[in-house]
Amino acid sequence: MTMVQVADPLSVPENAPEHCPGTESELAGKSEACAGCENQAICASNLPKLPDPSLPLIRDRMANVKRKILVLSGKGGVGKSTFTAQLGWAFAADEQTQTGIMDVDICGPSIPTILGIASEQVHSSSSGWSPVYVQDNLGVMSVGFMLPSARDAVMWRGPKKNGLISQFLKDVDWGDLDYLVIDTPPGTSDEHLSVVQFLKESGIDGAVLITTPQEVALQDVRREIDFCRKVGIRVLGLVENMSGFVCPSCRTESQIFKPSTGGGKKLAADMGVELLGCVPLDPRIGKSADYGVSFLDEYPESPASIAYLNIIDRIKRILGD
Ligand code: SF4
Structure with a gap:
């Protein structure tokens, strides 16, 4: 190695x-x-x-991946990577389901920390780069594994980011995967165009869009939906994060980020996309991410866990799985 x-x-x-x-x-x-x-x-x-020349190699590698799902958000800070991690953990809860998470948020890779594997490094063998495994059926690839420390900034221009994404798709030995969940940076940037371009032949099964209820976040989601339509990616649906706050002690619900323009529900109806669900704020989600543990495993009774699981069931149903 x-x-x-x-x-x-x-x-x-x-x-x-x-x-x-x-x-x-x-x-x-x-x-x-x-x-x-x-x-x-x-x-x-x-x-x-x-x-x-990388496209045939990517096509061959991706032939072993049943579903490829993009997770997108218009803005940073709306819980996109946390959602990606929950999705990965939830798919991998079934021991028979092989799941991969590919983190292409190259300038802000947070997936290794959220999954509790930030100190790991990537190794290569004759069959390619080996993903870092959270558990036997959940492998991860991120530029975060290649940085000397978590404090190091990634200051790469477009061509170098493009090259790394190509390598993640053609050189990583993902093996047979049921799901490859791709965490992208906020907005629509080089990374998104690269993923779309490199997966042109292999296909992308769909995108899940993450937002919060405020208009400022929703505006950016409209642009994401427009991007998906322009490049021909199916929108699986919209997830509204931080949708109300349920007190973990008394279970009273309050609105911290008010949906002043109708929130995700109205946006989904206006744009003709499905609202997959709304996840209430729970401070334990952030704590679980900081400690690199699965929120779904730690707090299965939380309204946020129930919301996550319903959303994930809905995604599977839409995909026909
Ligand atoms: S695609 Fe556009 S930016 Fe890239 S080389 Fe061609 S003209 Fe230049």
Whole structure:
């Protein structure tokens, strides 16, 4: 076993600007980033483009993955990575279900901490990079495992992020997976375009969008839904986090983040997407994430756990599982 190295990307030219969508992308030559790029004329032309050599390798690796689910949020701080972790833990609660979590929030990787494996490192063998295992049937890959310490900032430009995501998809020895849950950064950025581009042939089963009830968060979710529609990703539904606060002692519910414009329910109806459920605030969710333990296992009776499990059942039903 040897420590892994991050290679350079394959489909972004060296002279490309920071947010290059990749020369193989549908947006090549047309995205905002392309304005002023010296390659724009050729990228925007209808000339056949060279195939990205990583795509067949990704297709082969992903052939063993039954479901690929993206977790998206318009804003940071709405509980996206916490939701990703709960989803992973809930899928893996069935010992027969093999689950992987891929953390492509490259500049803010929090999945290793939330899952209690922050001190682990990634190793490689002849079959590829080995995921870090939380338990036998729950493997994780994150740039967080490759940083010298949790205090180190990742300051990478688009092409390098693109290359790492390509490597996560083609070089990680995920084995046979029932679910691969992909935690993405907030907003719509290079990372999202890279995932869409690299999984073009393998397919993405759908995206779960995470929000909180305030209008400022909902506005960004509208953009996420628009992004999914533009790139052809099915929206599985919307999850409203921090939806009321249930006191763990007296069980009284209060609204801390008021849904002044109708919250996730109205947004889902307006945008024609399913509201998968609402998860109330529970301070023990944050505490569980800080300690790297499963909130669902620690507090199975909490209204938030019940909400998480209902949402996860709904996702499975929508997927037909
Ligand atoms: S024109 Fe756009 S797609 Fe082509 S290299 Fe430049 S930024 Fe990348």
